Amino acid sequence: MKRARLPLLAVLPVTVISFVIAVPFVAGDHPLRWEAGSLLPDLVLNGEDTGRSDAPADGTTAPGTSTPGASDIAKVDQEWKEGMPQWGVQLYWEDNPKHSTEYVEKQARLHADYLVGLHANSVSVSFPFFTGDLDSTKISQGGRTPTPERLTRVLQIFHEAGLRTTVRPLMDETSLDVDNGGWRGKIDPADRDAWFSSYKKFLTPYLKAAEGEQAATFVIGTELNSMEGDTRWDTLVASAEKTFSGEVAYDANWDNYVSGRINMPVSHLGVDAYFPVKVADTAPVDTLVDGWNDWLDKKATGPLPNITIAEAGIGAMKGAYKAPGDFYTKRAVNPQVQANWYTAVCQVVQERQMSGVYWWSVYFDDDPNSKPDDKVASRLDFAGRPLTEKAIKSCFTSDYAGPGTDTAS
Structure with missing residues (x-):
């Protein structure tokens, strides 16, 4: 992998930043769910109904193997190549082991067709893993983590559609007492050596699956504010790079990104914005x-x-601009709020010549072609909202050629 350390750039005084960030946090503005190069400062980069699958146990598939129904999958307008913007969606997958392999493949094809219809060229498969409380040292799959074998099947289908793929394990917050401020960014393992050892054991089969299906990116961690800068990441990332030949990334939460150094030994940084x-x-x-x-x-x-917007989204409801990541609140629906936000974010990505954006999110078990049931669905859901889908298609078909180009519109 590419290896480079970028210089530190001065940021606003800590007291000013702390005040600016603390106020949104009181209102709950960090995302809630179940869940130029030298101008990039403070970022230390390291380089640049069985429910079981019959795929090989190591998470790979035989060369030339084709997923059933592959000929029916729509194809992207143009496959992503290095230097092109990543126009993508976060697909969140809480697996149900009772779902058959055929069901998983059917849903993957459904989502592939939907993404192609949006003119996306990329998809990030986010899925939960589990821990205990904030000081737990153990990482586990839990009942809703897809197996590496089932992940392999999904990646294969997306690749048949020509989509660039990212694999993104995401720590579930169910056990962290979110109501009392517990979230993944505050974990403090009692024994960090044990935590990193457990995390490595969990990640390795998924790194192998990502390598076997030639995923472009593997996100080694997401929104783990309290763990950033720990020197144990060096060993973990080095091990990951031996298993996975693609891009090893880290996705920072927006608050840490703007307030200080993101010191992670990875080759790329995303921001959950x-x-x-x-x-x-x-x-x-x-x-x-x-x-x-x-x-x-x-x-x-x-x-x-050098920045990708790894997550961007907002509720299609009144008052959402002040807390765009609020998963739980359900105020009166206002589709125009969501559509305007998506349009604005896409404009920022282009004007700031970022490497792309992934919209949060589409749920794996949903039918993206159906209108969301606003009695139960998160307001952040965008699939089935025509105004937002129109904004996404306009973004993804813009003439922006990618970072370092002069075609930002």
């Missing part, structure tokens, strides 16, 4: 763009070609 913008629901897109740039400028001004 839920920047609150305290404006009225009637605010125009340009005002939302300005709000995003105000946040990003706290870190660095100008192009950010």
Whole structure:
């Protein structure tokens, strides 16, 4: 993997940043769910009904093997190549072991067709893994973590559609007492050596599956604020790079990204970007763009070609701009709020020459072609909302050629 250490760039004084960030946190603005190069500062990069599958036990598939129904899968407009923007969606998969392999394949084909219809060229498969409480040292699959074999099948189907794939394990927060402020960014294992050992044991089969299916990126960690900078990551990432030849990445939460150093020995950084913008629901897109740039400028001004927006999204409801990552609240539906936010984020990605964006999210068991049931569904769901889907298609078919180009619109 590419290896480079980027220099530290001064940021706003800690007291100012702390005040700016603390206020949104009181309102719960970090994402809640179940869940130019030198201008990139403070980032230390290291380089640049059985429910069982009959796939090989090591998570790979035989060369030339084709998934049943592959000929019926739609194909992307243009397959992603190095330097192109990643236009993608986060597909969140809580597996049910009772679901047959045929069901899993059917859902994967359904989502592949939907993503192609959006003109996406990329997909990130996020799935939960589990721990105990905040000081637990043990990582486990739990009952909702897809097996490496089933992940392999899904990756294969997405590749047949021509989609760039990312594998993204995501720590589930069910046991962390979210109601009292517990979330993945606050874990503090009692024995960090034991935690990293357990995490490595969990990750290795998924790294092998990702390698076997030639995934482009493996996200080694997501929103683990309290664990960033631990020197044990060096050993874990080095081990991952021996197993997986693609890009090993880390996805930082937005608060840590703007407030200080993201010291992780990986080759790429993503940001789960839920920047609150305290404006009225009637605010125009340009005002939302300005709000995003105000946040990003706290870190660095100008192009950010080494940054991917790993998650962006917002509830299709009134008052969402002030807390775009609020998973649980269900205020009155307002589709225009969501659509305008997506339009603004896409504009920022292009103007700041970022490497792409992944929208949060589509759930694996859902039918993305159906209108969401707003009595039970998260307001963050965008599939089946015509205004937002139109904004996504406009984004994904723009003339933006990728980081370092002059075609940002």
